[in-house]
Amino acid sequence: MSPHAIIARQAGGPEVFDYVSSEVPSPGTGQLLVKVAAIGVNFIETYQRSGVYPVQYPLVPGSECAGIVEAVGDGVTDFAVGDRVATAEGSKAYASYTLLDAEKALPVPEGVSLEIAGALPLQGLTAHYLINSSYTVQPGDTVLTYAGAGGVGLLLIQLLKLRGATVITTTSTPEKAELARTAGADHVLDYDQVPARVVELTEGRGVDVVYDGIGKDTFEGSLKALKIRGTLVLFGGASGQVPLFDLQRLNAHGSLTVTRPKLGDFLLDAEERRWRSSEIFDLVAAGRLHVRIGAQFALADAGAAHTALETRATTGKTILVP
Ligand code: NDP
Known part of the structure; x- marks a missing residue:
């Protein structure tokens, strides 16, 4: 399927979201191109969409996702094509492909699915x-x-x-x-x-x-x-x-x-990011922390996911799948 993204051209309700065709971006220095498998839906994106938090429009929302590295930019040494990664600190994650700063990418351990990896980092951290x-x-x-x-x-x-x-x-x-x-x-x-x-x-x-x-x-x-x-x-x-x-x-x-x-103020450097994320991911991989994905929506239905979150209709984590 051709790549798509969600875009909001102005602040407003979930109806401001459009599902549009998009380009596959090229990774810059220190960046990863990630083919997105699962996107975490978070309250912050509702605040940004509605205008409660000031942001620039047009906006492609999304800070949390997991997927597979498809290309790496210059200077990236810690990740390679094919790696499974997740992040809580991305941008424009409501998309089929997203660019991620390698320093903010978290390796997904074996035993943790990409759906869980897309659902866990932001709320887990x-x-x-x-x-x-x-x-x-x-x-x-x-x-x-x-x-x-x-x-x-x-x-x-x-x-x-x-x-x-x-x-x-x-x-x-x-x-x-x-x-x-x-x-x-x-x-x-x-x-x-x-x-x-x-x-x-x-x-x-x-x-x-x-x-x-x-x-x-x-x-x-x-x-x-x-x-x-x-x-x-x-x-x-x-x-x-x-x-x-x-x-x-x-x-x-x-x-x-x-x-x-x-x-963001509790993920100040690589050491802090590694400490928090390894503890959380290890607990999940060991079966000691359960992640409930209460609802899964197609990326095209991001507006419906926001409505569900804002009307208290969700339990656990809500994810989008491109
Ligand atoms: P939740 O999955 O907890 O969804 C919100 C829940 O809040 C609802 O399901 C509902 O549960 C309850 N709620 C009570 N009153 C309302 C209301 N008027 N409208 C909507 N929901 C209401 O969301 P998250 O876990 O994603 O986030 C929880 C909070 O944590 C949010 O405020 C979010 O902004 C914040 N957050 C803050 C972060 C930070 O670093 N500061 C990072 C991540 C999240 P019930 O029906 O049982 O009352």
């Missing part, structure tokens, strides 16, 4: 830095995280249980609650049970850390669910961005810490 670097979770910590059946959520729950934490999560349906429980969550609540039930479950103390990727709708409850000197890691805004906030309230709620991280 995120879950890794959240529990190791934004706040270092200790065995015995009690953690609240929302959307326990989501992409990041299912991975976070599993990594937190491997760490020895007690995990409280929320979901919006009984089916999603079951998925979160199967991943290992100790307590699965409805959203409106936060913070009261969380305070009860911790015998009045509050949790050590809240990982909040929902934002606008959950932020206030997150503050109230924390223990004195607890940490709120606000890592996304699936319900909308948190409005301006008076820092004095951190004092009133018990000397809290709030951080608002992004993945």
Whole structure:
């Protein structure tokens, strides 16, 4: 089939996506040409498509994919034609072919399929830095995280249980609650049970850390669910961005810490990238971390994939296949 890509010529709803014929690009110095096998769909692409995050249009979205190296540019020594690679830091990944900076390419280990490799890096690396670097979770910590059946959520729950934490999560349906429980969550609540039930479950103390990727709708409850000197890691805004906030309230709620991280700041160099990605991929290859691909769409249907993500209709990871 001839190469295609998804393009948005302006900000808007999923209907701004066009599926167009495209050229096979040539790799520049330090780049790989990758024939894409699977593309990870992420919330950031909905923020870019809708205009919540400022980007230049026309936009070919996509930062996460996996595929086979078809050509290498000058100066590439670590990869060769035929290698299986993945990335969380690509650009223009909603396409049949994409160019990838070799330094941001991750080798896909044996035993990990290209579908899983396209589904894992962005959310897996995120879950890794959240529990190791934004706040270092200790065995015995009690953690609240929302959307326990989501992409990041299912991975976070599993990594937190491997760490020895007690995990409280929320979901919006009984089916999603079951998925979160199967991943290992100790307590699965409805959203409106936060913070009261969380305070009860911790015998009045509050949790050590809240990982909040929902934002606008959950932020206030997150503050109230924390223990004195607890940490709120606000890592996304699936319900909308948190409005301006008076820092004095951190004092009133018990000397809290709030951080608002992004993945790129936790992949600063080759060593950090290798550390995080090898731990995550090794856990998957060893069968200790399960990646749920809840839905797969044809690349041409990228708009439908965005609608599903934005209307809470997905579980686990959503991928596109060119
Ligand atoms: P999910 O698969 O978790 O999908 C989002 C889930 O959020 C939904 O399924 C839904 O679960 C829940 N949700 C609650 N309220 C809403 C709402 N109003 N609209 C839509 N969804 C809602 O997505 P991801 O795992 O891809 O991402 C989760 C969050 O993590 C996002 O905010 C994303 O931006 C952020 N993120 C941040 C990164 C960073 O480095 N800062 C990197 C990667 C992701 P339910 O129905 O159970 O409530």
